[in-house]
Amino acid sequence: MALPSLALPGQLxxxxxxxxxxxGTHMHDSQIYxxxxxxxxxxxxLQTNPPxxxxxxxxxxxxxxxxxxxxLAQITRLTPRVAHCIILALSSPNTNDSxxxxxxxxxxTAQIRREDIRATEKDKIRMEDCFRVGDLVRxxxxxxxxxxxxxxxxxxxxxxxxxxxxxxxxDDGRKVRRLMVPVSWCEVLDGRSGGRERRKVxxxx
Amino acid sequence: MAMNTDxxxxxxxxxxxxxxxxxxxxxxxEYLENLRPSRSRGPNELRRIFLQTSIIPSASGSAYLExxxxxxxxxxxxxxPTSSLKITASIQGPKPLPRSAPFSPTLLxxxxxxxxxxxxxxxRGYIRDSAERDxxxxxxxxxxGVIIGERWPKSGVDVVVTILEGDEDGWWGDSTSEGSAxxxxxxxxxxxxxxxxxxxxxxxDAGIDCVDVVCGGVAAITRNTESRQDKELAxxxxxxxxxxxxxxxACVVGYxxxxxxxxxxxxxxxxxSDPDGLVEGATHAAVGSLAVVxxxxxxxxxxxxxxxxxxxxxxxxxKAQDVEMTG
Numbered sequence: 001m002a003l004p005s006l007a008l009p010g011q012l013x014x015x016x017x018x019x020x021x022x023x024g025t026h027m028h029d030s031q032i033y034x035x036x037x038x039x040x041x042x043x044x045x046l047q048t049n050p051p052x053x054x055x056x057x058x059x060x061x062x063x064x065x066x067x068x069x070x071x072l073a074q075i076t077r078l079t080p081r082v083a084h085c086i087i088l089a090l091s092s093p094n095t096n097d098s099x100x101x102x103x104x105x106x107x108x109t110a111q112i113r114r115e116d117i118r119a120t121e122k123d124k125i126r127m128e129d130c131f132r133v134g135d136l137v138r139x140x141x142x143x144x145x146x147x148x149x150x151x152x153x154x155x156x157x158x159x160x161x162x163x164x165x166x167x168x169x170x171d172d173g174r175k176v177r178r179l180m181v182p183v184s185w186c187e188v189l190d191g192r193s194g195g196r197e198r199r200k201v202x203x204x205x
Numbered sequence: 206m207a208m209n210t211d212x213x214x215x216x217x218x219x220x221x222x223x224x225x226x227x228x229x230x231x232x233x234x235e236y237l238e239n240l241r242p243s244r245s246r247g248p249n250e251l252r253r254i255f256l257q258t259s260i261i262p263s264a265s266g267s268a269y270l271e272x273x274x275x276x277x278x279x280x281x282x283x284x285x286p287t288s289s290l291k292i293t294a295s296i297q298g299p300k301p302l303p304r305s306a307p308f309s310p311t312l313l314x315x316x317x318x319x320x321x322x323x324x325x326x327x328x329r330g331y332i333r334d335s336a337e338r339d340x341x342x343x344x345x346x347x348x349x350g351v352i353i354g355e356r357w358p359k360s361g362v363d364v365v366v367t368i369l370e371g372d373e374d375g376w377w378g379d380s381t382s383e384g385s386a387x388x389x390x391x392x393x394x395x396x397x398x399x400x401x402x403x404x405x406x407x408x409x410d411a412g413i414d415c416v417d418v419v420c421g422g423v424a425a426i427t428r429n430t431e432s433r434q435d436k437e438l439a440x441x442x443x444x445x446x447x448x449x450x451x452x453x454x455a456c457v458v459g460y461x462x463x464x465x466x467x468x469x470x471x472x473x474x475x476x477x478s479d480p481d482g483l484v485e486g487a488t489h490a491a492v493g494s495l496a497v498v499x500x501x502x503x504x505x506x507x508x509x510x511x512x513x514x515x516x517x518x519x520x521x522x523x524k525a526q527d528v529e530m531t532g
Contacts, residue, residue, distance in 0.1 A: 006506050008499055009351075009409055010417030010463040026353060026416060028464070035353055035414040037506055057412050064299055064360050105265075106300040144359050148306035 007034035022054030069093045069141045083112040109152030116156035130200040136166030163202035211331045242276035242286035244448040251443040254497045258410040266296035266411025270403035287447040291369040294403040296411040299360035311354030313361040316345040320368045347401045347459030350468030353414040376447040391446040394457040401459045417461040422491030425455035442490040456483045460491035
């Protein structure tokens with residue numbers, strides 16, 4: 001049976017012994033059906049496996065954070081044990097820092113626990129040496145969390161490419177702010193005043 | 206009703222707007238009967254359906270459904286013979302759950318059905334009444350059966366349906382003579398079928414995973430009082446209540462055509478000995494509207510897909526057409 005180029009939800013795509021069900025499809029009675037509308041694509045990764053049937057999501061559909069999704073988040077509140085933040089942009093899961101994140105239409109609440117900030121010397125981490133309120137942080141979703149909207153997702157910054165990507169130096173009595181540049185893995189510098197602050201810095205390149 | 210009045214807005218008189226009574230209808234009582242619409246299509250023929258998706262840019266999915274009045278407008282009166290059905294649906298989300306909500310491994314579906322204040326001959330309030338809440342619950346059951354909620358953990362979707370014009374419960378000439386503004390509720394079944402169809406199109410437009418495209422359909426048993434001696438009962442699909450003097454029973458279903466499953470059923474009236482026939486008729490009506498939905502969705506998909514292939518040119522062209530709003 002030839003595959004249709006465009007599929008609507010509920011449309012039969014093929015038997016499950018010839019294809020693998022991918023994103024945008026579902027199984028029913030050992031047949032693969034479409035579950036969203038869009039163009040049908042088949043990808044063959046290994047010769048031994050049957051081709052993967054998937055339907056590409058239209059770009060207008062908002063995506064949700066899932067496990068291992070790289071996110072850009074802004075710190076909203078700091079406590080000694082946890083940093084609360086809101087997720088502003090998402091990349092596709094299991095990609096690294098080269099992927100361009102897409103902004104999400106609704107901000108998701110999230111938190112970074114103190115033990116998830118870095119992989120080594122976890123007991124010596126002090127929250128105020130890692131983040132400040134307003135910082136832009138690149139992290140990875142490590143858990144969906146066990147609460148609804150209140151607690152939010154758990155984000156971790158363990159890894160050299162994860163951490164603060166945007167930190168600002170407040171000058172002139174907190175009237176103007178300037179982006180600081182990283183000088184080491186744990187320090188950022190304001191180019192004009194020479195002020196230094198401690199952060200858990202993401203690898204800049 | 207007195208408890209539910211909206212004190213934040215200027216409300217219209219609660220009595221509603223009555224149809225104007227012309228002197229001729231009082232002078233000649235038989236003239237009013239001349240205006241009575243009658244069903245001109247066959248018993249298995251549906252009214253025409255207009256459907257369009259992606260009409261609200263800020264929503265992740267939206268659709269508009271219109272079933273225009275099937276009876277031809279007469280030149281002798283200003284009042285349209287039958288009402289038409291006009292419904293919009295918009296999908297908000299999937300979006301994060303509210304702060305107070307507990308964890309949910311599946312998608313939380315919220316449906317809101319609201320009649321516009323001007324949607325029916327009897328004016329509706331701004332606050333949802335019991336009939337609107339009831340429709341919302343029916344719509345939620347119809348949609349819950351098709352959405353694959355496990356694909357969207359810890360998120361919520363709002364389905365907001367606004368009825369701009371609702372089907373009437375009967376002909377306006379009858380309701381004024383009886384003196385009651387609210388009728389038997391036959392129109393609500395047509396409204397629910399329209400809500401299911403339009404919400405389903407909007408959900409598909411939003412790209413939320415579904416097992417099938419659910420469609421609503423109505424069938425009714427009507428009594429023919431005039432034409433035949435023995436009051437014959439006839440089954441019709443997609444009844445327009447204004448075109449029938451007496452509706453005995455009616456049934457609306459939310460039907461999944463490719464799986465042959467029903468997610469929602471609402472039966473009303475004296476069904477008699479053959480309820481299955483009525484349900485079957487309703488599924489036939491649903492299949493009829495599914496043909497329209499599929500056509501519209503495919504057409505929307507093709508235009509969207511072509512725009513992607515052409516790349517940025519199409520986007521720039523559309524931007525240039527946008528009108529800047531001032532003032």
